[in-house]
Amino acid sequence: MGSYDFTEIESRWQQVWADQGMYRVPNPGDQNFDESKPKKYFLDMFPYPSGAGLHVGHPLGYIGTDIFARFHRMRGANVLHPMGFDSFGLPAEQYAVETGVHPRITTEKNIETYTRQLKAFGFSYDWDRMVATTDPEYYRWTQWIFLQLFGAWFDEEQGKARPMDQLVEELESGLRSADGVMWQNLPELDRREYLDSQRLAYIDEVPVNWCPALGTVLANEEVTVDGRSDRGNYPVFKRPLRQWMLRITAYADRLIDELDLVEWPESVKTMQRNWIGRSEGATIIFDVEGHTQMRVFTTRPDTVFGATYMVVAPEHPMVDEITKEMWPDGTKPLWTLGIDTPRDAVAAYRLAASRKSDIERQAEDRQKTGVFTGGYAINPLTGDPVPIFIADYVLVGYGTGAIMAVPGQDERDWEFAEAFDLPIVRTVQPPPEFDGDAYTGPGPAINSGFLDGLDIDAAKKRIIQWLETNGAGMGTVTYKLRDWLFSRQRYWGEPIPILHGPNGELIPVPEDELPLLLPEVDDYSPHASDDEHAEPTPTLSNASDDWKFVEIDGVSYERELNTMPQWAGSCWYYLRYIDSSDDERLVDPDMERYWMGDSGVDLYVGGVEHAVLHLLYARFWHKVLNDLGHVGTKEPFGRLFNQGYILADAYQDERGIYVPAADVVEDDGIFTYEGEAVIPVYGKMGKSLKNSVNPDEIFDEYGVDTLRLYEMFMGPLDTSRPWSTKDIVGVHRFLQRLWRNFIDEDTGEVLVSDGPSDGDLQVLLHRTIEAVGHDMENLHFNTAVARLFELNNALVGIERVPSDVADVLPRLLSPLAPHVAEELWSRMGKEGSVVTADWPLCDKSLIAEDTATMVVQVNGKVRDRIEVPIGITEEDAVALALGSERVRAHTGGAQPRKVISRLPNILSLVV
């Protein structure tokens, strides 16, 4: 009755809130919708529901958004605060491979566990809006969006996606040609191929990241720096393959420029800009001896006079054409690999290069290798012949896959030139003190004909002008960003709703046949292998012929057997929450306009690991949907916030294997696990370090409110912080002290007085209201908690809590620790729920004081503190200060030479 029984209080209120639908939020048009309130959309990055369940590190950001949502509700906003599950993915499928249990079963079970755990945190989600990406009613619309991408093209002039119909119209009317060919003159087959090549979702043969161990290909973003898979850390190899691609590159500029519209951490914006990697330069056309031409991309067209050789990527399609039968005169032995003919030398080098994985290329310490092709190009500016090499330091996928090498101004080219004894010409004058090799800094052009004397920028402009007038090139922009490889050979993903006809026709599955359900298969195994040359085979090829083949008008069509990558479902889930049960359309336009407003989601909180992948893909899809008129904003997430991580001690045994941290025993600084010594390390809490702390244990011992407060009190939301179970007692003591301040533990009597506070306590109360409100707005929950501690501490020793304090404190606490706040509110007999109570207002007149502490500095050092009236004049202040013994001890009684004041707080005397 009287003691703080958090377990009982928390479970009871969670039940009451659920029964009353406390956190249900109506849409425009719904019954209880109040359009006079401002809208707020607060979103968490939804989790993948893993079998291990939640640990205390997962909900850090969720606690933050929940507090923010509760705060804004009390301040009178309509708050959309939903949760769901990104439930397609590898672990459920791997489990299915091992056990034969259908991934749907595993997934449903895990979702159930996650839902139970999330509900136990007392989060104020509107669970009626929950989505799971694996739900056919959800992925129906993921497939629908894919068909929108398939049914659209990117109009370069308008800079936006448009429906294919409009392209066909413009082609038929002659407004536009198909790569220079009139539509009327194009055979039927070529027309189809042309149209298919223009779509935002298209099939192309491209070098892909093939991961045999996972049995699937991966997007560039899913491959780590050392050429391994992001998930599972398996080796990844490059190989050409026909795959579905999404034309994200068409949006490269908008994805950069429209970052200006959003309030995101600068670091995330920078990462996206770097990933897109826009660089401006020029394409320069080199005549290759004899007949053909070669295009190179350079960001330094101003250095073209110093281009003394050319390098082509080993995989470049023109290599065969350039390569000569015989080594020409003047071939240096160094250039030939010691092989008799250029053809054999080039073949040997290409073979060696193709065998190298990205890791090996890396490991070689960037030693420059390459071989001469026997061919020469003509430098269009100097007219000199320059030898053409192939070398793997030039990448086929970037720019034109060929470069003009300017060793004087490029470190890589310098290294290669030294290794192969090639001429070096400086075309920018380095400063006199420069003693390095390649010079990449600013300076006037030299050895560059009509460019001489110009600085780099001017020289670039001038040479591009020259190239364009002489038909030798043009200004060009290139990007590091590649189109998004969208096929996966896995089972547990959205089927791609396309049929393949006998002549290569691509037929979209009609919208009214969506969702295209995943077929049942006997074997979920991907065709995984240790062999990098194994042929990728989609798991859906294990489906029955009934599913795989569709007959339309007597013609047999084969279904697309690849599935979508895991990122697909998370590209648009924030839209589905708005109207999660709509079976007519993706989202109702009126509801979408209301909740997304002018700038999209008002606060999106999640880990920084999604800085590139998820956030770039989602922005891309959103822009396409915007172009096609399905959503109203240019950007999906107006404000992004990256929460930190919970870190924890972890332990490795002798072999470097992590052991369960919970079972490690410490004795006088020595750590042991099952009697063996282990080494303490430190890192992000999670399965891989085996250092997870289960929230259930904390709930049992301290309760939900304590855990919520603890995670917030540890530090600012955006910094990582070490978990320390022993520190939890601090916030737990706070709640118990709060309880004892309000409730007599023996009798259960509510210890609230009839009269309000006065004096210092009243001032403190209103200061707390102001400070907590301010902290809440700025997501400074750690300091908000500290302010509440102070107010609570001031109540200790007071017989009864003054009525105004009793009225305010539970409301201030309610977003942070909703259960105990609701219990106190209810025990005091207050009207309604504290959840829907108004946020307290601060009476500013009460916190304006009539005296202040004036700090007196002498020569910049604090020497005394004096209470002064708020409106004190400088003259009085100086007189007061000079009257102080402590001040006089440092002024030696002399008059100050100079007085600086910020009255009534600071008086600075210089003597």
Add this chain to the structure above:
RNA sequence: GCCCGGGUGGCGAAAUCGGCAGACGCGGCGGACUUAAAAUCCGCUAUCCGAAAGGAUGUACAGGUUCAAAUCCUGUCCCGGGCACCA
């Protein structure tokens, strides 16, 4: 190598604009209550010198600007993250 963050007591941290460094909590020390312990309550707790009053030093390091710097500027070191032969 390049690009972002960050570095404050024994520990987690705080410090709107350049204006009292260390709020709040953990831990520690001392005290009250208790037969005792736990819980609770009270006090102290940056470092050094000092019995104290007080003084000196102190926000990674070295400089600078300023009456005044954790905060601004220059350089260096360390930690974390991203990118990495991108022409």
